[in-house]
Amino acid sequence: MNQPVSGFSKKTKAEKIDWLAKNYLQSNSDSVQILKKYWNEDAQLQQLHDDFIENTLSNYYLPFGIAPNFLINGELFALPMVTEESSVVAAASNAAKFWLERGGFKTSVISTEKNGQIHFNFYGDEKSMETFFEVVKPKLRNSIESIEKNMKARGGGLLDLSLVDKSHILEGYFYIHATFETLDAMGANFINSCLEQMAHTFEEEAQNFETFQKKETYPEVVMSILSNYVPECLVRAEVSCKVEELTTKHYEGRQFAEKFVRAIEIAKTESRRAVTHNKGIMNGVDAVVLATGNDFRAVEAGVHAYAARNSYYSSLTHAKIEEGVFTFWIELPLAVGTIGGLTSLHPLTKLAFEILQKPDAKQLMEILAVAGLAQNFAAVRSLVTTGIQKGHMKMHLMNILNQLKATKEEKEKAMDYFKENAVSHSAVVSFLEKLRK
Numbered sequence: 001m002n003q004p005v006s007g008f009s010k011k012t013k014a015e016k017i018d019w020l021a022k023n024y025l026q027s028n029s030d031s032v033q034i035l036k037k038y039w040n041e042d043a044q045l046q047q048l049h050d051d052f053i054e055n056t057l058s059n060y061y062l063p064f065g066i067a068p069n070f071l072i073n074g075e076l077f078a079l080p081m082v083t084e085e086s087s088v089v090a091a092a093s094n095a096a097k098f099w100l101e102r103g104g105f106k107t108s109v110i111s112t113e114k115n116g117q118i119h120f121n122f123y124g125d126e127k128s129m130e131t132f133f134e135v136v137k138p139k140l141r142n143s144i145e146s147i148e149k150n151m152k153a154r155g156g157g158l159l160d161l162s163l164v165d166k167s168h169i170l171e172g173y174f175y176i177h178a179t180f181e182t183l184d185a186m187g188a189n190f191i192n193s194c195l196e197q198m199a200h201t202f203e204e205e206a207q208n209f210e211t212f213q214k215k216e217t218y219p220e221v222v223m224s225i226l227s228n229y230v231p232e233c234l235v236r237a238e239v240s241c242k243v244e245e246l247t248t249k250h251y252e253g254r255q256f257a258e259k260f261v262r263a264i265e266i267a268k269t270e271s272r273r274a275v276t277h278n279k280g281i282m283n284g285v286d287a288v289v290l291a292t293g294n295d296f297r298a299v300e301a302g303v304h305a306y307a308a309r310n311s312y313y314s315s316l317t318h319a320k321i322e323e324g325v326f327t328f329w330i331e332l333p334l335a336v337g338t339i340g341g342l343t344s345l346h347p348l349t350k351l352a353f354e355i356l357q358k359p360d361a362k363q364l365m366e367i368l369a370v371a372g373l374a375q376n377f378a379a380v381r382s383l384v385t386t387g388i389q390k391g392h393m394k395m396h397l398m399n400i401l402n403q404l405k406a407t408k409e410e411k412e413k414a415m416d417y418f419k420e421n422a423v424s425h426s427a428v429v430s431f432l433e434k435l436r437k
Contacts, residue, residue, distance in 0.1 A: 009054055017057055034058075048345065064291065064348055066355070067092035071104025072370055079371055080352040081287035086399055088283045091378035092371060102241040105373065107366035110234040113159065114335050116191045116226035118176040118199045122219040126165055128211045129174060129219065133163040136205045140176075143201040144194045151190060156181040158194060174219070176202070179232070184361040186294065186337030188226055195224035228298040229305045230335045235362075237369035238329035239377070246326060251385055257326045259384040260319060264328075267315035274315050277376070278307055281316055281330070284375030285368050292356070292364065293342030293349035299334060299368075306333045317376050330373045334365045400428045410435060 002023045008016065017032055025031040035058040040046040050056040062082050067089050070077040079096075081089050099105060122129050140161060148157040159179040166173045178198070180191050199221045206218045247253035267277035282300060289296040307316050319328045338361050342349050353359070356367060397418055401411050414431060421427065 013050065013057065016055060020057070045347070052342070052345075062290070064352075065089040067096060067371075067374075069093065069096040069100050070367075070370060070374070071096075071100050072366065073107055074104070077357070077367065078355055079288055079367065080291040080355050081284075081371075082290035083283065083287040085283060088287055088375065091382075092284055092287075092374050095374035095378040095381075098377075099239050099374070102239070102245055105237055105239055105370045107235065107237045107369060109362045109365055110236055110331070111232050112181060112362065112365075113232035114180045114182055114187055114191065114226070114230055115232070116178050116180070116195045116224070117164075118178070118195055118202060118221060118224045120174055120176075120199075120202070120219045120221045121172045122167075122174050123172045123217055124212065126167065129165075130163060131211065132206065132209050132219075133176070135209070136202060137161055139205055140198040140201055144197050147190070147193050147197060151182065151185075154183055156183040156185075161198075182337070184338045185340045186298075186335055186361075188295075188298075189340070191226040192224070195226070199224040228302045228335070230302050230333045231306055231309065232333075233335050233365075234331055234333050235365040235369045236329060236331045237366065237373045238327060239373065240325055240327040243321060243324055243326050254321075256381075256384070257321050260326075260328075260380055261321055263380050263384050264315060264317060264319040268318070269314075271313040274307065274313050277379075278304065278316050280379040281372040281376045284371035284373075285332070285334075288368050288371045289336065291349070291352040292336070292338075293346050293352075294336045294364075295341075299336065302333050302335065317373065328373070328377060330369055330376070332365075332369050332372060334368055336364050336368065337361055338364055397423050397428065400425055401432075404429065404432055406432060 005019060005023075008019070011019065017035055021032050038058045038061065040049065040059065046059075049059055062084050065081050065083075066078050067081055068078040070079055079092065081092065083089065141158060144158060151157045157180065159181055161179075162177045164175050164177050166175065176198070178191075178195060180187060180194070182190055203219070203221055206212055212218050243253045243257045245253065246256050267274045282303065285299065285303070286296045289299050303316065304313075307313055316332065317328065317330045319326070321327075337343060338353065338359060343353065344350070356364070359367060397414065398411070400423075401414055406414065410432060413435060414428065417431060418428075
């Protein structure tokens with residue numbers, strides 16, 4: 001039976017791998033070599049990766065690809081994408097090429113406000129708390145002068161503070177809602193530092209507030225933390241064209257547009273469909289978020305909360321036909337940065353920003369929204385025409401061939417054969433068996 005280990009973080013990387021092999025990897029003699037195989041030969045670069053997290057053993061590679069031909073507000077972009085899902089880059093590229101010939105994508109940043117909260121308990125008279133908050137509010141602002149000095153110099157910083165009483169839902173629960181502008185930084189560390197300092201000042205000033213001393217218990221801070229729900233940090237992307245411009249050799253334009261709009265209406269109505277619908281959107285968004293070194297988990301959390309903002313989970317995209325014009329659009333809450341964190345540390349992230357022509361945070365918001373809209377267009381187009389599996393399984397074919405250890409020659413023959421035949425795991429197995437005989 002394996003035993004707990006103490007002081008693990010203080011061991012060298014070699015010692016950690018040795019411990020892991022002795023306790024968990026006895027059955028696989030190649031395990032240690034697999035870990036070492038993914039080390040970077042450049043020792044300095046490997047050390048950089050080792051320092052990103054604690055207890056690093058190796059590197060986990062994901063493909064870094066490019067989806068070209070994105071026309072955004074009249075300018076051409078190639079989008080760097082990091083993902084393991086076989087059809088994502090192909091779908092994004094196809095959608096980009098489709099709309100390149102129909103005016104491209106139009107985007108606009110609606111707002112860029114981020115927020116955080118100081119959550120606290122208070123069991124006294126709510127009027128006393130309201131009075132105290134108005135007295136302490138300027139002191140809270142002053143307490144973060146040194147923290148926000150550089151941010152303010154660039155035009156950002158704390159925007160506003162407000163008191164929110166939730167004691168009717170949870171006894172004694174109040175919070176201070178703080179709003180911020182963090183410009184090109186995602187701002188998590190900045191916001192959290194400001195909140196914690198203001199929380200300290202809040203409790204300190206409460207000790208000297210006469211009303212509390214005489215009549216009430218002091219407010220007690222429970223926690224101070226930013227929110228990844230940022231509905232005031234919003235971006236819009238859209239495409240539009242006359243319905244006849246949607247006509248291709250596979251379908252007539254108006255019929256396609258009507259089926260497409262109906263599919264979006266279903267995703268807006270039925271949450272079970274909306275979850276998969278929005279997951280497809282995030283295939284595109286997350287791939288670019290990862291490539292640019294941003295926090296895809298924070299983005300995911302905020303986006304899905306936004307999808308449920310009306311008390312039920314619904315589609316993030318919208319479509320309509322008006323006066324013969326098809327319009328498809330998305331609005332997403334996106335708190336991302338182009339400075340700080342991994343954005344200036346990871347060499348491939350630096351390259352991703354160079355590929356994107358070094359956008360600021362607003363431009364990156366627009367690019368991400370476009371990636372999500374393109375991905376959704378490609379998915380819904382497949383669903384209402386040929387079905388999702390035809391294209392997806394064609395892209396998945398190489399994964400199956402690699403699993404079956406196909407040779408280069410076998411792969412070439414398989415790719416040619418399955419141009420005209422349906423792809424499935426069993427079909428590929430059968431094909432290889434016949435080929436190898």
